[in-house]
Amino acid sequence: MNVIATESLSKRFPRVTALDRLSMDIGPGVTGLVGANGAGKSTLIKILLGLSPATEGRAAVLGLDVATDGPAIREQVGYMPEHDCLPPDVSATEFVVHMARMSGLPPTAARERTADTLRHVGLYEERYRPIGGYSTGMKQRVKLAQALVHDPKLVFLDEPTNGLDPVGRDDMLGLIRRVYTDFGISVLVTSHLLGELERTCDHVVVVDGGKLLRSSSTTDFTQSTAILAVEVTDTDEHPDGTKALRDALDTRGITTDTGGVLPGAGHIVLLTAEGEDTYDLVRDVVADLGLGLVRMEQRRHHIAEVFHDADTAGQATGQTDGRTTGQTDRAGAAATPVAHDEQKRKEAVRHGD
The missing domain is CATH 3.40.50.300 (P-loop containing nucleotide triphosphate hydrolases)
Structure with missing residues (x-):
């Protein structure tokens, strides 16, 4: 029940x-x-x-x-x-x-x-x-x-x-x-x-x-995504270990990106994991380059993404909670719940919410 x-x-x-x-x-x-x-x-x-x-x-x-x-x-x-x-x-x-x-x-x-x-x-x-x-x-x-x-x-x-x-x-x-x-x-x-x-x-x-x-x-x-995050250390031979790893993976046909959305941006490589073979390939490439492997993990979804998706959908239709996209921008609304419509929050508080 x-x-x-x-x-x-x-x-x-x-x-x-x-x-x-x-x-x-x-x-x-x-x-x-x-x-x-x-x-x-x-x-x-x-x-x-x-x-x-x-x-x-x-x-x-x-x-x-x-x-x-x-x-x-x-x-x-x-x-x-x-x-x-x-x-x-x-x-x-x-x-x-x-x-x-x-x-x-x-x-x-x-x-x-x-x-x-x-x-x-x-x-x-x-x-x-x-x-x-x-x-x-x-x-x-x-x-x-x-x-x-x-x-x-x-x-x-x-x-x-x-x-x-x-x-x-x-x-x-x-x-x-x-x-x-x-x-x-x-x-x-x-x-x-x-x-x-x-x-x-x-x-x-x-x-x-x-x-x-x-x-x-x-x-x-919070289910796992297909995105694999890999963090490596630099070495004397490869002072930019992240770039070396990206270049090596790119030559093997694996598209990569930097981890701008993750802590430690610039030191993390993101790629799409297409099965267990991807893990083995990344491990072998890191070893061949002589880099230190700090972590290799799948990204997970987070609850905050729901607010981002809703905000994006509202902007795509030109509406966000009954206001135009331009009005939302001027109000300073963002893709996080804490920043959402300060004026509306104040009015709700006055009414006991």
Whole structure:
């Protein structure tokens, strides 16, 4: 059974359309909802929780209609908000127990569940300290704990890695993954950081300007391409090892290019792999030239390419989210979600997205 389903779901404000005929089905597991700030992610979560009515269309969570079953949905769903909403003068234990009691747990069960949940998120030793003295990472863990304390079937996590350093982000992503693998609780996690979702999620939903760009498994997004990237070192005999490799491969009928789209541009050779024989040929050529082979790997697709493809298609038709290509250029729109339509983002934020 799908944990979330929407059909032609739209949400319009006077000056902006936050969601535009969004239709998708999400099954159990960890699902990433990715898009720029103002893409409609937070608006969608509010609708799915039954906190904001849709303008048109339908949505169901755990088989319940969001238009009529909001309270029943919230009994079975946990929610971790994006922004800091924690009282500074109470401990994590006090706060999470309070949230457990609000979810309907009796006092003893609330205390027991709180202790277990804080242990799971790594705050057990610090559970009696006032939240005001917590680091950003610890506060994010408190927010995650209160979303889990009533043992929901599904949790919505809105930008859970906001404000965290790389180590903190990795720790949080590990916790999110274990929410499903250890406890069987499905997760919908929003983020504008594409790499996070590629590493963490089973399924990814990409939205831009309130519209669905693509919804598929993460493996489909990141499948291997036929492009082989080869990095070599220079030698005294070949001070430009990359050029030497390209020339040698070209003489064998293999068309190459420099890796301008990859880190280390100018030191990487790209070519089309036409089977295992290509790997053997490249290895032999590198050995014959006396070069050092740093790496040889197939490129993989990335989620960011979805935004690039959508932007390219919009420009080809002269339209991007209802504006002409010229208007898009003047607005500074780019082929990345973060740079997409700043004015639209600001308007959406003012309306609560």
